[in-house]
Structures are given as structure tokens and as C-alpha cells.
Amino acid sequence: MYLYGASGHAKVIIDILRANHEPIEALFDDNEKIHHLFDYPVLRPSKVCGPLIISIGNNGIRRKIAKELKVEYGKAFHSSAIISEEAEIREGSVVMQGAIVQSDACIGSHCIINTGASVDHECLIADYVHISPHCTLCGNVQVGEGTWIGAGSVVIPGVKIGKWSIIGAGSVVAKDIPDGVLAVGNRCKIIKNIVL
Numbered sequence: 001m002y003l004y005g006a007s008g009h010a011k012v013i014i015d016i017l018r019a020n021h022e023p024i025e026a027l028f029d030d031n032e033k034i035h036h037l038f039d040y041p042v043l044r045p046s047k048v049c050g051p052l053i054i055s056i057g058n059n060g061i062r063r064k065i066a067k068e069l070k071v072e073y074g075k076a077f078h079s080s081a082i083i084s085e086e087a088e089i090r091e092g093s094v095v096m097q098g099a100i101v102q103s104d105a106c107i108g109s110h111c112i113i114n115t116g117a118s119v120d121h122e123c124l125i126a127d128y129v130h131i132s133p134h135c136t137l138c139g140n141v142q143v144g145e146g147t148w149i150g151a152g153s154v155v156i157p158g159v160k161i162g163k164w165s166i167i168g169a170g171s172v173v174a175k176d177i178p179d180g181v182l183a184v185g186n187r188c189k190i191i192k193n194i195v196l
């Protein structure tokens with residue numbers, strides 16, 4: 001496996017791949033000062049190969065890189081994650097330690113289901129979404145492309161959250177949230193628009 005992005009997020013993905021005994025060939029990063037991450041070489045991304053995971057936490061940057069590259073993508077699921085046989089998780093996505101993906105949930109491409117997050121039955125998570133550590137998405141929740149749900153947030157059953165929005169850490173989302181907004185709190189309220 002190759003990783004694109006030699007960040008803290010990459011360190012966690014490295015742990016997952018090591019635990020799964022999956023060889024890591026190298027990482028790519030355009031920061032010329034970085035030559036190694038742990039024991040692995042960090043190469044400049046002039047000729048990127050796969051299978052690849054884009055190991056960058058920023059959803060917009062993951063999307064930009066994925067749109068530019070024509071490579072095979074891998075996935076990384078930690079063995080402590082519980083993933084239903086009836087769940088679907090698409091290319092480039094990662095599921096961190098202790099996360100749960102329940103039956104009939106569908107996770108798009110290049111998503112992050114972070115440490116201890118729970119994505120319950122029939123949730124629909126679009127591409128480039130980040131579900132931060134210890135979020136709880138109840139059943140039938142929908143999250144649009146590129147949205148970031150902050151750590152420890154709770155989304156009640158059936159709520160729809162739009163594209164490229166941000167939900168602040170610790171929020172309780174009880175009503176639908178539109179595209180392109182920052183919303184925070186319990187009860188989760190929109191505090192500003194995000195320029196898409």
C-alpha cells in the first residue's frame with residue numbers, strides 16, 4: 001500500500017496497516033522537508049502509484065487529489081472496528097480503531113470513519129466525508145459529500161446533513177442541516193455559511 005500525505009492522520013493509518021500485516025511501500029508528500037515517516041520513505045508525488053490511500057484529514061484536499069490521480073485505491077479497516085457484512089464501504093476509505101459500521105450502511109469513497117465513531121443501520125455517507133472520533137450517527141442518517149462531523153457529535157435518526165458542511169465538535173443534530181454551512185451546539189444551529 002502507498003499513502004498520500006505524511007501527516008498525523010497517516011500515522012494512524014500506518015498503525016492499521018501494520019496491525020493487518022499489510023506492507024507499506026512508501027508515502028508521498030509535496031513537503032520537500034519530509035523524507036521519512038517512521039521507517040517509511042516519503043517521496044515527492046511526481047509519479048504516484050497504487051494501491052493508494054489519501055492520508056490527509058482535510059476533506060477538500062482529499063477530493064482535489066483524488067480527482068487529479070488515476071490510480072487504484074486501497075482501504076484500511078482496523079481489526080477492532082466492527083463492520084456489518086451488509087455494510088458497503090467504497091475505495092480509499094478508512095475505518096479507525098473501535099469504530100462501528102452497522103447493517104446496510106453505505107460509506108462512499110475517500111471517507112474517514114474515525115476512532116470509536118458509530119455509523120448505524122442504513123446511514124448513507126457520501127464521498128470525502130469525515131466522521132470524527134466518537135461521533136454517533138443513529139439509523140438512517142444521511143451525510144452529503146465532503147461534510148465534516150466534529151468529534152463527539154450525535155446525529156439523531158433520519159436527519160439529513162448536506163454537502164460540504166461542518167458540524168462543530170460535541171453538537172447534537174436533531175434537524176436537517178443544508179449544504180455549505182457551519183453549525184454547532186446542542187441544539188445544533190447554523191452560525192455561518194461556508195464559501196464552497
Ligand SMILES: CC(=O)SCCNC(=O)CCNC(=O)[C@H](O)C(C)(C)COP(=O)(O)OP(=O)(O)OC[C@H]1O[C@@H](n2cnc3c(N)ncnc32)[C@H](O)[C@@H]1OP(=O)(O)O
Binds near residue numbers: 167169184191
Ligand atoms: C483524530 C482527530 O483529531 S480528528 C479531528 C476532530 N476535530 C474536531 O472534531 C474539531 C471540530 N472543530 C470545531 O468544533 C471547531 O470549533 C469549528 C470547526 C466549529 C470552529 O470553526 P471556526 O469557523 O473556526 O469558528 P470559531 O472558532 O471562530 O467559533 C465561532 C463561534 O462558534 C463557537 N464554537 C466553535 N466551535 C463550537 C462547538 N464545537 N460547539 C459550540 N460552539 C462552538 C465559538 O465559541 C464561537 O462563538 P462566539 O462567536 O460566541 O465567540
